[in-house]
Amino acid sequence: MMVTVTDLEISRGGRAVLEGVSFVLAPGAALILRGPNGVGKTTLLRTVAGLQPPQAGSISGADDRMAYAGHSDGLKSMLTVAENLSFWAAVFGREDIDAALAAFDLRDLAARLAGSLSAGQKRRLGLARLMVTGRPVWVLDEPTVSLDAASVGLFAAAVRAHLAAGGSALMATHIDLGLEEAAVLDLSAFRAAPRAAQADEAFL
Amino acid sequence: MSLWEYANPVKFIRTTDVVLPWVSGLAVLCLTVGLIWGFFFTPEDYRQGSTVKIIYLHVPAALMAINAWIMMLIASMIWIIRRHHVSALAARAAAPVGAVMTVIALATGALWGQPMWGTWWVWDPRLTSFLILFLFYLGYIALWSAIEDDDTAADLTSILCLVGSVFALLSRYAVNFWNQGLHQGASLSLDKEENVADVFYHPLLLSIAGFVLLFVALVFLRTQTEIRARRTRALIAREQQG
Amino acid sequence: MRALLARDLRLGVRAGGGFGLGLAFFLIVTVLVPFGVGPETALLARIAPGVLWIGALLACLLSLDRILALDWEDGSLDLLATAPLPIEGVVSIKALAHWITTGLPLVLAAPLLGVLLNLAPDGYLWVLVSLAVGTPALSVIGTFGAALTIGLKRGGLLLSLLVLPLYVPTLIFGAEVARRGADGLDVATPLMLLAGISFGAMALLPFASAAVLRINLR
Numbered sequence: 001m002m003v004t005v006t007d008l009e010i011s012r013g014g015r016a017v018l019e020g021v022s023f024v025l026a027p028g029a030a031l032i033l034r035g036p037n038g039v040g041k042t043t044l045l046r047t048v049a050g051l052q053p054p055q056a057g058s059i060s061g062a063d064d065r066m067a068y069a070g071h072s073d074g075l076k077s078m079l080t081v082a083e084n085l086s087f088w089a090a091v092f093g094r095e096d097i098d099a100a101l102a103a104f105d106l107r108d109l110a111a112r113l114a115g116s117l118s119a120g121q122k123r124r125l126g127l128a129r130l131m132v133t134g135r136p137v138w139v140l141d142e143p144t145v146s147l148d149a150a151s152v153g154l155f156a157a158a159v160r161a162h163l164a165a166g167g168s169a170l171m172a173t174h175i176d177l178g179l180e181e182a183a184v185l186d187l188s189a190f191r192a193a194p195r196a197a198q199a200d201e202a203f204l
Numbered sequence: 205m206s207l208w209e210y211a212n213p214v215k216f217i218r219t220t221d222v223v224l225p226w227v228s229g230l231a232v233l234c235l236t237v238g239l240i241w242g243f244f245f246t247p248e249d250y251r252q253g254s255t256v257k258i259i260y261l262h263v264p265a266a267l268m269a270i271n272a273w274i275m276m277l278i279a280s281m282i283w284i285i286r287r288h289h290v291s292a293l294a295a296r297a298a299a300p301v302g303a304v305m306t307v308i309a310l311a312t313g314a315l316w317g318q319p320m321w322g323t324w325w326v327w328d329p330r331l332t333s334f335l336i337l338f339l340f341y342l343g344y345i346a347l348w349s350a351i352e353d354d355d356t357a358a359d360l361t362s363i364l365c366l367v368g369s370v371f372a373l374l375s376r377y378a379v380n381f382w383n384q385g386l387h388q389g390a391s392l393s394l395d396k397e398e399n400v401a402d403v404f405y406h407p408l409l410l411s412i413a414g415f416v417l418l419f420v421a422l423v424f425l426r427t428q429t430e431i432r433a434r435r436t437r438a439l440i441a442r443e444q445q446g
Numbered sequence: 447m448r449a450l451l452a453r454d455l456r457l458g459v460r461a462g463g464g465f466g467l468g469l470a471f472f473l474i475v476t477v478l479v480p481f482g483v484g485p486e487t488a489l490l491a492r493i494a495p496g497v498l499w500i501g502a503l504l505a506c507l508l509s510l511d512r513i514l515a516l517d518w519e520d521g522s523l524d525l526l527a528t529a530p531l532p533i534e535g536v537v538s539i540k541a542l543a544h545w546i547t548t549g550l551p552l553v554l555a556a557p558l559l560g561v562l563l564n565l566a567p568d569g570y571l572w573v574l575v576s577l578a579v580g581t582p583a584l585s586v587i588g589t590f591g592a593a594l595t596i597g598l599k600r601g602g603l604l605l606s607l608l609v610l611p612l613y614v615p616t617l618i619f620g621a622e623v624a625r626r627g628a629d630g631l632d633v634a635t636p637l638m639l640l641a642g643i644s645f646g647a648m649a650l651l652p653f654a655s656a657a658v659l660r661i662n663l664r
Contacts, residue, residue: 013353014353014354014355014441015441046664049524049528050527050528051524051527051528051663051664052663052664053664064530066528067528068524068525068528069525070521070524070525071521072519072520072521072524073520073521074517074520074521074522074524074525074526075520076453076457076520076522078457078460079453079456079457079460083453083456086449087449087450087452087453088525088529090448090449091449091450091526091529091530091531092529092530093530129525133529202212202213202214202289203213203214203289203431203434203435203438204435204438204439204442336611336614339607339610339611340611342607343604343607343608343611346604346607346608347594347595347604347608350595350598350601350604351597351598356597356661356662359661360594360658360661360662363594363654363657363658363661364594364608366654367590367612367651367654368611368612371611371612371614371615372611374615374643375611375614375615375618377615378614378615378618378619378639379614379618381618381619381622381635381636381639382618382622
């Protein structure tokens with residue numbers, strides 16, 4: 001099943017930022033969103049994740065099939081790495097966390113409290129969460145922030161394995177992950193024409 | 205031609221611009237005549253003396269304190285269901301007016317209670333209910349002013365208004381249960397014999413009409429202000445973007 | 447759902463979870479009252495049920511902003527909203543976890559603190575019962591307030607302002623049960639009404655809290 005985004009219009013803070021965004025994300029495919037700061041990458045990803053409603057257009061195939069990773073990882077500093085992962089696995093009705101720990105090189109840290117991890121380690125844990133959800137569509141917002149080169153390699157490998165298993169990924173990132181199979185979508189082309197958001201139109 | 209057309213902000217301003225002077229004028233007329241009649245041309249109550257005349261402020265203010273909340277409740281529901289911006293802004297505009305009406309009712313009640321009951325304040329069910337209503341107004345106003353995004357604020361305050369109404373009713377029932385009270389029953393009702401005497405009744409009706417018109421005028425005016433403020437922000441946003 | 451409850455309980459009792467803070471606050475309020483009104487035992491006995499109820503209510507209020515704010519700050523709420531749990535379920539579980547970590551200890555501590563206030567012998571049972579029936583309503587109403595103020599900086603004071611009037615009916619009926627119980631009077635009517643508020647709030651308010659949370663998340 002594909003994720004299909006059709007003629008999407010989104011706004012942030014009462015202003016239209018993007019319009020006419022359309023793309024298709026097939027199983028096994030990855031799509032990387034590019035564009036300058038403020039173009040609306042985060043807003044688009046949150047909209048696809050269902051956290052905010054679009055102003056116009058439609059999204060199909062993402063509901064209940066998608067795992068979202070935003071700027072913050074949703075970690076509890078007073079829980080251990082393993083407890084954090086197990087919790088998210090249980091929320092998504094699953095149990096196995098070993099594969100995720102292994103894929104992000106977290107085995108040795110499993111018993112540490114998440115609060116004692118470095119920023120890069122926390123990010124790895126946040127990304128490992130995606131694997132335990134068992135959901136086919138990953139929606140990632142700047143997943144490589146604070147990761148070093150080796151960790152970026154781990155992440156790229158995890159994404160590749162996910163795609164190979166029939167999953168798909170939609171991500172906003174600036175760095176080159178070495179995913180040559182990934183398509184790139186530059187959002188600058190969809191910038192909304194300068195006008196008020198729909199909410200304000202009635203007042204003009 | 206449907207009533208909902210007036211939910212368009214521009215149309216609302218155009219219409220209320222025409223209506224507002226008439227409503228304000230009538231409000232001033234009713235209040236002046238009603239209050240002067242009530243204060244100077246009614247006999248003194250055989251038991252309460254001249255203190256009874258505060259009724260011409262107390263009863264209308266108390267009525268409007270409750271009616272303002274009901275109006276906000278209806279406006280909030282219209283916003284939730286039909287998402288008309290004017291409706292949300294009207295609810296916002298009515299809140300401070302309602303809060304002031306509540307304060308007037310409480311203050312005149314205290315002034316009236318002092319000579320009658322020998323105390324400024326008793327924890328009587330009616331007084332207590334109004335105090336709680338005042339707290340609801342405060343919370344509602346505070347929530348409006350705390351949220352930056354207009355539509356989010358409208359959504360959240362509407363839900364607060366709905367939930368608050370349920371709890372306000374519960375509180376009303378609870379305080380009745382908690383203390384039976386000194387306050388007399390309703391002074392006005394359509395089906396009861398023991399309404400206030402006719403000499404007091406007519407000026408009272410006039411001042412109630414005055415308060416209603418005053419409320420309508422203030423809400424129109426404040427809603428216009430809210431719409432214009434919102435319009436200004438939208439225009440500035442467009443300038444910056446263009 | 448069970449995983450969420452287990453996690454919240456675990457977080458509640460671990461260091462920094464704030465477990466026990468509410469209890470300590472309850473103790474402080476109870477100790478301060480005699481300093482304020484004087485040591486006369488007859489007076490203390492008379493006001494004890496009310497003081498215990500107000501102390502429990504304030505202790506509950508103190509911990510409300512933790513119900514959702516921590517999960518909001520670290521992004522967990524965004525992730526929970528995309529998880530296969532209904533948000534109504536999430537807020538109900540959050541309220542339940544709050545009740546277990548804050549409300550229940552207050553209920554159990556109230557009879558002990560009643561000793562300090564010279565509570566009438568008949569009162570112990572009814573203070574316990576009324577708090578046990580009433581504190582769930584406090585948690586559920588508090589969760590609604592927490593959901594309303596979640597995105598606001600310095601939402602704490604506003605939260606108190608919003609929640610306190612909503613607490614009035616619960617407080618009135620709860621304290622009435624405790625007071626009548628201590629005086630040896632019939633408690634059936636206020637107890638029914640208290641239970642009605644509690645169950646009503648538990649059944650209906652999660653929908654309002656979830657609606658508010660969805661608005662705040664977008």
